[in-house]
Amino acid sequence: MPEEGLADAFGVTEEARAKINLALHVTGQRADGYHLLDMLVTFADCGDRLGFLPAQADAFTLSGPFGETLAGDGGANLVLRARDLLRETVGALAFPVHIHLQKNLPIASGIGGGSADAAATLRGLMRLWGMDLPVETLASLALKLGADVPMCLESRPLIARGIGERIEAVPELPAFAMVLANPLKGVSTPEVFRRLAAKNNPALHLAPGLSGTSGWLTAIGSARNDLEAPARELVQEIAVISQMLQAHGALITRMSGSGATCFGIFTSMAAAHEAASALHGERPDWYVQATETVSGGM
Ligand code: C5P
Incomplete structure (x- = not known):
């Protein structure tokens, strides 16, 4: 509809x-x-x-x-x-x-x-x-x-x-131009958690007073998704998606949640749309979506 x-x-x-x-x-x-x-x-x-x-x-x-x-x-x-x-x-x-x-x-x-x-x-x-x-x-x-x-x-x-x-x-978080990509292989969340090697990883520390897109990108770039390694054991494409998003100009790529969707952050929505259409051309069987995230001050 x-x-x-x-x-x-x-x-x-x-x-x-x-x-x-x-x-x-x-x-x-x-x-x-x-x-x-x-x-x-x-x-x-x-x-x-x-x-x-x-x-x-x-x-x-x-x-x-x-x-x-x-x-x-x-x-x-x-x-x-x-x-x-x-x-x-x-x-x-x-x-x-x-x-x-x-x-x-x-x-x-x-x-x-x-x-x-x-x-x-x-x-x-x-x-x-x-x-x-x-x-x-x-x-x-x-x-x-x-x-x-x-x-x-x-x-x-x-x-x-x-x-x-x-x-x-987090009202200070800016909007990001993003591409989401998923190889359409469903992932079981409990299975990913079960495969996690270490449960007590370092906490997330964000410097106080972060502002501006570049400050946030640096902070996000130095953070992690601890579920990405175990999810990659289940879905080999996750590593490939990250490489492809980077090849199309993503500043940062990472998996979301327990996967298998990965996101790439781009400099602009024009760049995100261009990357999404290139990726869609290469992998027409994947879910590929350019999207703008909401800003904290929405
Ligand atoms: O809460 P939800 O139904 O989304 O969680 C699905 C499964 O993911 C849980 O049954 C649990 O095995 C795992 N999980 C977890 N720790 C969390 C969230 C989910 O171990 N914080």
Whole structure:
């Protein structure tokens, strides 16, 4: 469904922006097995889109380039879990709803598609059902759905610590011209964590008062994604994507989340579009997307 079509057919629409881990340091592990992380996160101006409409009975429909893949997974997705969890919380106010998900992001790809969809469902249903839950209540519902869902509720530049629940906005982070590339090989997040050689890596330290794109690029360049090495064992293309993005002029390349999507940061959106179309020509079977990330002062 085209963008205008979704807005015409559904009274309430929400964007589920792709989540980009500019840095992801694994600093420890909790007793329950979850890993302690330091993450610098931003959000892209591309993503999934959701529509919400009152209905006689609950319904869920899918479209978009990856809609069929998700349906093939049994449709057991976080959107329905988010709907059910919010309904348990608000009770009688929660009338039946038709939810439509336009799935534009690849599945299990490290850019938070499922988590962003769940967060957008919480936001959209709050509007449709006319509710105003306290921010803390919503954040704790989000955390029950997944470690990345609270940050996707925010969808603006932030640092997340703990397993992702301790969030601090980063209003100084500038927008970046970016290319996202994924070889369309889904990665299992638990499997990547299992392969991690060291769990207690150095924390993320950002100098106070960072400003300007070049200052931030230096800081990001000296940070890491500790999940990249174990993910490369599972998906050999990850190393190739980074090389190709660099060959097309990326200033910095890195994997996002548990992969396999990698991003390249470029000097301008014109350079990002040029690199994306070259990469798409070389690897027409990959997901390749030029995008501008949101700025902290959005
Ligand atoms: O919370 P979420 O369902 O997204 O996490 C998926 C899996 O990734 C968890 O079951 C866990 O194995 C792993 N994980 C982890 N530490 C985190 C986040 C996720 O070990 N901070």
